[in-house]
Amino acid sequence: MSSKSHCACIGLLCLSSFLGNVSLATPATEHSLEDLLNLEVESASRYAQPLSESPSNVTVINAEDIRRFGFRDLAEALQMAPGIHITRDRTYSYLGTRGFSQPGDYNSRILLLQDGARINDPLYDQAVIGNEAPLHLDWVKRVEFVAGASSVNYGGNALFGIANTILWSGADIAGTRVNFSAGNGRFGEVSLLSGGVSEGGLDWLVGLTSASQRGEDIYFREFDQPSNNNGVAHNLDGERYTKGLFKFSQGAWRGSFNFMTRDKEVPTAYYDTVFNAQGNFVQDRSAHFDLTHNTSLNPNWNQQVRLHAGHYQFNAEYPLASLTTLNRDESRASWLDVEYSLLYSGLKEHRILLGAQIGRGYRLSQSNFDVLPSYTLRLDDRRNMLRSGFFIQDEWLFNPRWLLNWGIRMDQQTDQETMTSPRMALIHRHSDALTLKASLSRAFRYANLYERFYQDGGNSQNPSPNLKPEQIDSREFSVDYLLNPNLRLSLGAYQYYLRNLITLLPDPADASLLLFQNQESMRAKGWESQLEAMLSGGWRLRLGFNWQYARQEGEPLVNSPRHLGKLLIDGPLPWANWTLGINLQGVGERRTTQQGHAPGFVTGNVVLRQKQQHGSAWSFALYNWSGKRYLDTGSREHTQELLPSNGREWRIRWGYGF
8 A cells, every 4th residue: 555545544544433423522631722821831932932932843642642642652653744754774763853853862852851951962962852751751741852953952952853751740630640551562561650849848759670681583584594493483572670769859959860761682683683682772871860940030030050961871782793702892971061040021022031051071981892702892982962053032922913933052162163053933923823934043063982092993883983963953933723613723834954964884894894974965944734623522643644755866865755744533432431542653665774664553542441339440542553564664774674663562551640
């Protein structure tokens, strides 16, 4: 089936669902669409403002969405946003945004925030969104995804967007929540979340999650020989993770600490490792500490001081050469950031934000060595790094219905050039129902230390220390129209121009090895549409369609679908004390790194969730209900051009305290 057929299929399903319901009516849900337009978001401008006044388009995914659609990780939740598709290579999860998703780029062009604090590490610059993420969705009150170039307030990595995860407070929980989950592949998870407010006014929250999964046997046709178990990687897709959180606030102070450990077996035999061999694994370890102090100097001046410290650790082993060689990677990164911001609202019709940030990455190390047949050191790279940034932003309501938001930021990093990131957004509230936005912005990303200095002594990759920063210019226009209190239509168009795109390619001096290189400019354009409707009986429908075209030197980008379609519908079942959530995602055809094509596909999830009874509730979810193993594009370290997804999966969950 072609990509256009898939998208048409989603449209017809949506239309039939829409027409099959009775007329629009006041919903029995917690928010109307009119309320959602006035919902306050804080990620685009670094302070709370109504969604309709945000200088960027922001998608809000709240905890109720997460529960009703059974999202298992941050990647699945972010797929609700327009222009997002997810690629998984059975080691990590990758976020595609508006037609851009370089296989194996570790999401370094997305900025990941936790309660507004940057948690991309300074070694890989990765925004981790799968089970490798340092947070669990049970801890998340809502996710705000800011689309488009957003370096003006946050600095590097925000080329294509910002994902800000806002966690529950103790007052929100006011008790204890326990969840037990089980699923296919011998999956099991237990999650505890407890919080409250003490008599002394201390707001506290504690979370702990632990899970394990054996995984499944996976067939790869590229290895279909008797010597390779006929292409079946047996019992090599297992995963274990543990995550913990402590969060508090009292008076002007707010802080948090969280940690994550994750062990993942790798079944794909990447980097020319031995197929179906035990001992091919990755380990991720991370910890984050955040402390924030907010004060009002007087009614017009508010300041915030933030201290954020983080640590990331990566280990991997690679069985090579018919198991006679065992190679190992070890990476370590520790960092400390200090931020200061000052918000002034004493000038009539203006809100002015000033800010500065300084950060130090220390003990940034990458090493590679052979363990067997004897110890051989191939890489021992150790560095420190200093980075700083300064910005100003002004929100000017120069007319009761016109708002101008402009800002500029300058960033500097050790042995890198100074980068400037401006943004100008014009917002027009034509009426309470109609909002128009237009924006021009620029964002950047410095080449990270992995791209510049990693090499493994001639096994797979060479270093590239002279990489230039990436820089993107974007233009966007959007219309948000509330046709009536229960029907909302959003339309948007955009253009991107990205210079010095960093891509992993064969080394021109030795095609058997890979090398990160700056390529020619990349251009992208597209439009996106989304329809939301509150239906009778408490049902809600969300339909989205994207057309996007990202090209380089006249050719479409790898892993860049031309079409995306989304259908989400949920509501209570009239004959039972349960809700039903249906989530369909359609992804168009994509090019692969080996000049082939990954077919388009539609995948769907169904979640039945019991309404709370006596403080507890059950849910049952089917993922990829058709069972079709759609294909994702492999990256250049894979022998496989296409990597099969999981087939049909199920998960049952019981929770208490919700």
